[in-house]
Amino acid sequence: MDAADFWVRLVGPDGVRREGPLSVMWPVRFESGMPARSFPSYRGQRNFTGWYWSATGGGHVPYESWLERDHLMRLDFDPEVLGVGAQPFGLSWRDGELGPLTHTPDFFARRADGTSLVVDVRPDDRIGERDAVKFAGTRDACALVGWEYERVGELDPVFAANLRWLAGFRHTRVMWKDTAVALRKVFAGGAGLLAGARACGDPVQVLPVVYHLLWCRQLAVDLESSPLSASAWVTPGRVAREGGGDGDASAAAVGR
Structure with a gap:
């Protein structure tokens, strides 16, 4: 055929x-x-x-x-x-x-x-x-x-659970640029997730930005071995989505 x-x-x-x-x-x-x-x-x-x-x-x-x-x-x-x-x-x-x-x-x-x-x-x-x-x-x-x-078929349950959590922070409404800059510096050499967030301010305000940067691959963490936790080791990511994951750059590319 x-x-x-x-x-x-x-x-x-x-x-x-x-x-x-x-x-x-x-x-x-x-x-x-x-x-x-x-x-x-x-x-x-x-x-x-x-x-x-x-x-x-x-x-x-x-x-x-x-x-x-x-x-x-x-x-x-x-x-x-x-x-x-x-x-x-x-x-x-x-x-x-x-x-x-x-x-x-x-x-x-x-x-x-x-x-x-x-x-x-x-x-x-x-x-x-x-x-x-x-x-x-x-x-x-x-x-x-x-x-x-x-x-x-079915996703690995650990990866699926971690992905669902990060997806809750995919929208740019949780993104604060000054906080993101500080987080990239804190995690430049690797650090625990909660410890790094605390180094940049109140975790209640900072953690959503951490999760957004993880979603955008600007920060990286192991999503397959264990559920995300306070001690999860966070490192610099691929910085694949410069636009912060808002979809504008992607939408423009699709429209070409």
């Missing part, structure tokens, strides 16, 4: 529906479009839908489960990601054994280097035979146009 064998349906940022072969549609900025299908909500629903405010794009991105929300946070936390779209397109093709198939991936992410990532979120124990074929077909379609594809 080649890219012309896969049919793409999408909804642009203007709300207009478009479709065509993947070989023609692949350059579209899927991260800027609207969901290709609706998000159902009904009485007795077992999954939790909602909207996640993305610090990267400066807007809301919908999700269909808490697991999808966690992976949205993961993408939002990635300094290489410039924009994320949910349910970015519907993909149709003909499988040799199952016949016509359709699938809508969960997310499309655009990276700073111009590469793209398509993500499906599904726990390992919830993948049926037909689902596996759809995921494999989507992976093949992505490979044809140079997109990376991943099917992801």
Whole structure:
């Protein structure tokens, strides 16, 4: 199969529906479009839908489960990601054994280097035979146009808990520039999280800035080995988001 064998349906940022072969549609900025299908909500629903405010794009991105929300946070936390779209397109093709198939991936992410990532979120124990074929077909379609594809399940619980905490401080409303400058100096050689915050003032006022700088990767801490604590060792980060994580620079880049 080649890219012309896969049919793409999408909804642009203007709300207009478009479709065509993947070989023609692949350059579209899927991260800027609207969901290709609706998000159902009904009485007795077992999954939790909602909207996640993305610090990267400066807007809301919908999700269909808490697991999808966690992976949205993961993408939002990635300094290489410039924009994320949910349910970015519907993909149709003909499988040799199952016949016509359709699938809508969960997310499309655009990276700073111009590469793209398509993500499906599904726990390992919830993948049926037909689902596996759809995921494999989507992976093949992505490979044809140079997109990376991943099917992801549950996040590591420690990393997920730490990420959820830091995400609560992703907005620039908690950012105080003078405090941030002082914190970068305190943590230049590494220091305990609470000790460093106390060195810069009242922890009640300073800690939100610490967490914001950790979210923006201007400070760094081990998020995978243990839950964040007062003694967590904080060091200088990659300073990947000069804008403080407000999304302005990312939004401008996506719009180019």
